[in-house]
Amino acid sequence: MPPVVISVEQLTKYFGRTVGIEQISFDVRKGEIFGFLGLNGAGKTTTIRLLLDLLRPTNGRAVIFGLAVLKHSYEIRRRCGYLPGNFTGYGHMTGSDFLSLAADIRGTVPPLQHGLLNRFEISEDTLMQKIKHLSHGTRQKLGIIQAFFHKPELIILDEPTIGLDPLMQEKFYALLRDSKKEGCTIFFSSHNLAEVEKVCERVAIIRDGELVALETLDGLKQKRYRRLFISLRERVDHLELPGAELLKHKDLDYEFLVKGDMNDLIRRLSHLPLENVIFPEPDLEEVFMAYYRSERHE
Amino acid sequence: MNSLAYPLFILKNHRGFALFSVVVIAALQYLIIELMTTLNTDAFINTIFSQLPERFRLLVSENFIARMSAEGAAAFGFNHPIVLALLVINAINIPTRHIAGEIESGTMEWLLAHPMKRMRILGSLWISGGFLIFLIICGAWTGSFLALAATHHYTYETFVKMLQIGTNLWLLSVLVLSFSILISAFGKEGSRVGMRCAAVILIFYFLHFLGTLWKFLEAIKPFNIFTYYQPQKLMFDERSFWLHLCVLSVLIGLCLIISVKQFQRRDIPG
Numbered sequence: 431m432p433p434v435v436i437s438v439e440q441l442t443k444y445f446g447r448t449v450g451i452e453q454i455s456f457d458v459r460k461g462e463i464f465g466f467l468g469l470n471g472a473g474k475t476t477t478i479r480l481l482l483d484l485l486r487p488t489n490g491r492a493v494i495f496g497l498a499v500l501k502h503s504y505e506i507r508r509r510c511g512y513l514p515g516n517f518t519g520y521g522h523m524t525g526s527d528f529l530s531l532a533a534d535i536r537g538t539v540p541p542l543q544h545g546l547l548n549r550f551e552i553s554e555d556t557l558m559q560k561i562k563h564l565s566h567g568t569r570q571k572l573g574i575i576q577a578f579f580h581k582p583e584l585i586i587l588d589e590p591t592i593g594l595d596p597l598m599q600e601k602f603y604a605l606l607r608d609s610k611k612e613g614c615t616i617f618f619s620s621h622n623l624a625e626v627e628k629v630c631e632r633v634a635i636i637r638d639g640e641l642v643a644l645e646t647l648d649g650l651k652q653k654r655y656r657r658l659f660i661s662l663r664e665r666v667d668h669l670e671l672p673g674a675e676l677l678k679h680k681d682l683d684y685e686f687l688v689k690g691d692m693n694d695l696i697r698r699l700s701h702l703p704l705e706n707v708i709f710p711e712p713d714l715e716e717v718f719m720a721y722y723r724s725e726r727h728e
Numbered sequence: 729m730n731s732l733a734y735p736l737f738i739l740k741n742h743r744g745f746a747l748f749s750v751v752v753i754a755a756l757q758y759l760i761i762e763l764m765t766t767l768n769t770d771a772f773i774n775t776i777f778s779q780l781p782e783r784f785r786l787l788v789s790e791n792f793i794a795r796m797s798a799e800g801a802a803a804f805g806f807n808h809p810i811v812l813a814l815l816v817i818n819a820i821n822i823p824t825r826h827i828a829g830e831i832e833s834g835t836m837e838w839l840l841a842h843p844m845k846r847m848r849i850l851g852s853l854w855i856s857g858g859f860l861i862f863l864i865i866c867g868a869w870t871g872s873f874l875a876l877a878a879t880h881h882y883t884y885e886t887f888v889k890m891l892q893i894g895t896n897l898w899l900l901s902v903l904v905l906s907f908s909i910l911i912s913a914f915g916k917e918g919s920r921v922g923m924r925c926a927a928v929i930l931i932f933y934f935l936h937f938l939g940t941l942w943k944f945l946e947a948i949k950p951f952n953i954f955t956y957y958q959p960q961k962l963m964f965d966e967r968s969f970w971l972h973l974c975v976l977s978v979l980i981g982l983c984l985i986i987s988v989k990q991f992q993r994r995d996i997p998g
Contacts, residue, residue, distance in 0.1 A: 479837070479995075479996070482840070482841050483840075484837055484840055484841070484995070484996040485995045485996070485997075486993065486995060504843055504845055505843075507840075507841060507842060507843045507844075508843035510841070512838070512841035514834060514837050514838050514841070516834060517834075517838070518833060518834055518835065519835070519838070520835055522741075531733065531737055532842070534730045534733035534736075535730065535733045535734060535839075535842045535843070535844060536730075536842060536843060537730040537733075586841075
């Protein structure tokens with residue numbers, strides 16, 4: 431089994447009385463692409479900032495490359511690449527100067543810079559423009575390039591595809607896969623299920639600062655949270671289905687979230703005056719949303 | 729990592745205004761000395777001076793009139809409000825823009841995700857800021873020495889005194905820089921932090937100014953940073969340069985120690 435690169439134990443951060451994250455634990459192994467999922471404000475960025483020693487934890491610990499983040503953050507950051515959420519860069523600098531600054535601060539000649547500029551189609555002319563004059567997507571591409579260009583062992587990305595067009599998103603996913611092949615570990619946060627589904631092997635779902643799921647992608651899909659749409663020919667009082675939660679109801683149309691055993695459900699359905707049944711394939715979005723819905727029902 | 733990358737980045741960002749300040753201050757110094765030594769100003773200024781209200785005479789004599797020599801003019805130039813304002817703007821702008829300003833814009837988060845110790849960020853700011861302030865004071869020295877040489881008032885004693893006054897001014901400006909670093913280490917909005925620093929320095933300046941008018945304000949003079957920068961009194965041996973140096977150095981050290989402690993332990997929000 432590959433060695434653990436990131437190990438987080440009971441990590442907790444309070445901002446005054448407000449909970450940032452609470453007792454989060456997970457491991458990320460070498461060469462893994464790990465997705466960190468959650469809605470806005472769930473605690474994804476807080477977790478990332480704790481991993482990089484930008485925030486100091488209230489409790490718990492994070493260990494990266496076997497080194498405690500609090501004590502050895504300098505060494506850890508030397509071996510990491512990072513793309514912050516809402517990356518802006520220094521607006522008054524040109525793209526070229528900005529990349530030079532990033533390389534100079536690291537004290538390296540970035541081996542991948544030229545290839546990445548070609549991959550993301552950034553021309554010399556674009557590089558000579560001030561960052562404040564670049565589009566959001568181009569700025570984001572510069573951010574991605576500086577996170578990867580020194581060939582780090584671990585790359586931490588906070589919502590990396592925001593602002594990228596679909597073509598560039600595909601190029602970015604290809605970059606992730608190529609980096610993984612070269613042994614790079616990638617930790618990235620997102621609220622976009624589709625992209626996580628495309629590239630990640632394991633995901634953690636965070637909700638209101640708490641980790642609610644830590645699964646392989648296949649494991650998550652096997653939870654088989656599926657929607658079920660039925661239309662009845664006539665009214666049925668207090669319609670309840672085993673292993674299914676009623677989401678919406680209008681006249682004779684019902685929408686359920688199915689979590690339990692299919693056999694009981696089908697048996698019950700066979701006794702109903704059905705007009706129509708739609709039972710689509712399960713998708714990850716449904717699983718993800720189910721974690722959020724369950725909180726609201728609690 | 730390249731230890732010069734960040735200080736050079738700061739120097740590049742602030743070189744424009746610093747060079748402007750060098751030119752303005754050098755020219756101002758030259759003009760003040762040239763003007764005061766080539767005109768026979770004694771007669772008409774004494775006439776005007778004798779007609780001024782007593783309190784105004786007190787204020788003006790403190791600054792200028794009582795010392796109408798070339799040395800007095802050179803020392804006055806180092807205390808001119810334009811000179812002080814340009815130095816204070818430079819000293820406040822550098823840390824507030826690079827600490828509080830970058831925390832506000834999110835670039836501090838990017839920077840600190842690199843192999844860059846927080847201590848190094850503060851150290852780079854202090855060294856770069858101190859260097860730019862030194863350059864500006866070099867401008868003042870150049871203007872003064874050129875004017876003194878041109879008007880045949882240059883002596884070794886004046887040279888030494890001017891070096892002391894310049895060093896004193898550098899220490900005062902670096903204290904403002906260190907104080908701005910301290911306030912920035914606690915704050916997270918660049919513009920607000922800059923305003924706060926400027927307000928505190930302005931209050932000190934006005935209290936010092938009012939202290940020359942009203943005796944009852946004398947009790948607070950030892951607690952005012954401008955008490956430890958009085959170039960005309962230094963020029964005429966009425967104040968101890970070493971006392972100024974010690975007090976300002978201790979204050980700079982205190983500001984830096986508290987800044988480092990606070991910046992090391994604080995969270996860097998996005």
